[in-house]
Amino acid sequence: MEEAIIIEKSVIIVAVFAITMLFAMYCTLAERKIAAWIQDRRGPNRAGPGGMLQPLADGLKLFAKEEFMPNTPNTFLFVLGPFISMTMALMTSAVIPWGDTLEIAGRKVILQAADINVAMLYVFAVLSVSVYGIMIGGWASNNKYSLISAMRVASQMISYEIAMGLSIVAVLMMHSSMSLREIAAGQHEMHWNIFYQPLGFFIFLICSFAETNRTPFDLAECEQELIGGYHTEYSSMRMGFFLFAEYAAMFISSTLLAVLYLGAYNYPGMTWAAENWGENTANIIGIAVLFIKICFFIFLYMWVRWTIPRFRYDQLMNLGWKTLIPLAILNIVVTAVVLLLNR
């Protein structure tokens, strides 16, 4: 029995890891294709059919580049930065419920690497640590542009994590659980949180943009002001790690958005499908549905990036502290009152 669990979990871990990497890789292609589509041009189409091998070519190119080391006293920290970013971006996926249970060879397999009861806290902990990668990398670069960028990221992440956390509190209150699994299960059929928590959803969405450093919150690497931001001095695969971490983070936060607000693997007619087609089929459709939702959010990220300009630093802080946090608190109060009245 023990061995079975180890094998089961290992398979899930490897699968989740591979899927995250694959998504992050193909996000780079999707980003370029979507940008091209929005900007009325073709995008990469040379490597493989329709440019499908472009991410591999990019990766290979990054490996082949010179590893530039700036004149910095902190070479260790300089190397550490991208690794922290990368590791943290990949760690979040451990607690995501990718689907309900599957019955394989008489065993109920939970499609989740780790079903911990404080999953939300874990997610926030990992997110907060991921900022260190950028901060350390930017600071160790010994470059003023990198330093400015690192400072911007740090304060942006800290400010928006507060609003993000507060917007989640309302969801936790509704489901009276911190386990992502229970939150996902609680949104069965069409009882998606977005219908009960529209304000919370928007706050979480905006904060997700800020947490992943995407336009309009990409102050960290706005190339027109800070050249390359925190990765100005990085080259080769070290820079590749930063970029990869950004895309992985985007995938993860899309997943969180889907799990927390868009019903995770739930879809209308799931009970019916389970009754008529069997539990397994219904749950496999559920996995597909989750990935469709994730793809939608990834598309949303790219759509926004190629449409609107970015904020100025002080405007970003104003939005975070003076608009989103009060709104998130209001959301908690309203949710609490409604829950109390419905008791």
Place this chain on the structure above:
Amino acid sequence: MSDLLLVPEKRFEKQIKATREKDGVELSILNLGPTHPATHGIFQNILLMDGEKIIDGEGTVGYIHRAFEKIAENRPFYQINVLTDRLNYCSSPINNTGWWMTVEKMLGIEIPKRVQYMRVIIMELARIADHIICSSVMGVDTGALTGFLYVMQYREKIYEIYEEICGARLTTNMGRIGGFEREWSETAWRKIDKFLAEFPAVWTEFENMLSRNRIFMDRTIGAGAVDAEMAMSYGFTGPNLRAAGVDYDIRVAQPYCSYEDFEFDIPVGQNGDCYDRFCVRNAEVWESMKIIRQALEKMPAEGGYHADVPDYYLPPKEEVYNNMEALIYHFKIVMGEVPVPNTEVYHAVEGGNGELGFYLITNGSRVPYRLHFRRPCFIYYQAFNEIVKGRSLSDAIITLSSMNVIAGELDC
């Protein structure tokens, strides 16, 4: 006074030391340029920063100084035209035409109406191309790349028109003393009509994307504001002055090239900030299209494509190859052996960026005695550091791009 003579780094280092001792605040020097993505061209800004706030700054010019004024003193009038291409390379036909008009003014040549209208068309197309770049690059500098790439296709269409008219695209070297080198082809006229038919929809879409975008407005309103008094005292002209509320446009104030024949408005702003400059430029694109339409409508059928000045206008190539007289004239004109009065003229045109002036002194020889280019960008850049003082780094970038400081025109 002695402090002002120091190089900026030394001067700022003194200030950093003084501030550290007095307030315990550590200021830092940020070297913005010469090869920074936001300096469209090559120029340096040494900024004294308190975090992200700019305390003081000093611009350095001269990174692409090519001594055009000195070179011009050794070149016959025909050969100076290629120098003007490289001033504001976003709108070279205006520079070319401005130079020819200066020479024609010096020689007292009358230009047929048809040629003047053709020049108006090409200058207004160049103005549109210039404003397309500046306005869309403001989008890029605030983080919206899409508008830039989208309207860039239509600058390409303008370049195709140039190509049809003179064979070149960026540095056009267009025209001759007295007119154009050849009649515009059917394709050129058709392409102009096609551009006028297609471009309004595109420009409307571009304006809709940015001009009422809340983030873009927040970024640009109030940023880099120059009031009318300051603008006038620095000698601002063109869109940057008009954005500050002064309705000075050389096309109206001192009409040249028959601009008085056309009906158009001069858009003016109120606050002289980045947003006003953006709006003024966008509105000018519409006015330019209006002028081109009128010029096409009123275009006289007669008049040819050049003035009848055989002493200055190059003879056609067939004749040069087959005819002794024409060959001699060709040689003499190219080498500058033409009758030139002993005089001094100033001629200014409304360039894409403002008053582009040519101050020409001749002493009867084959080359100018002195030629000075009045480049608007050089003047804007003087004011840059005063404008951005006390603002954030982001504001400085957007201010620089909204003033459309082009390095080729900044250093000549």
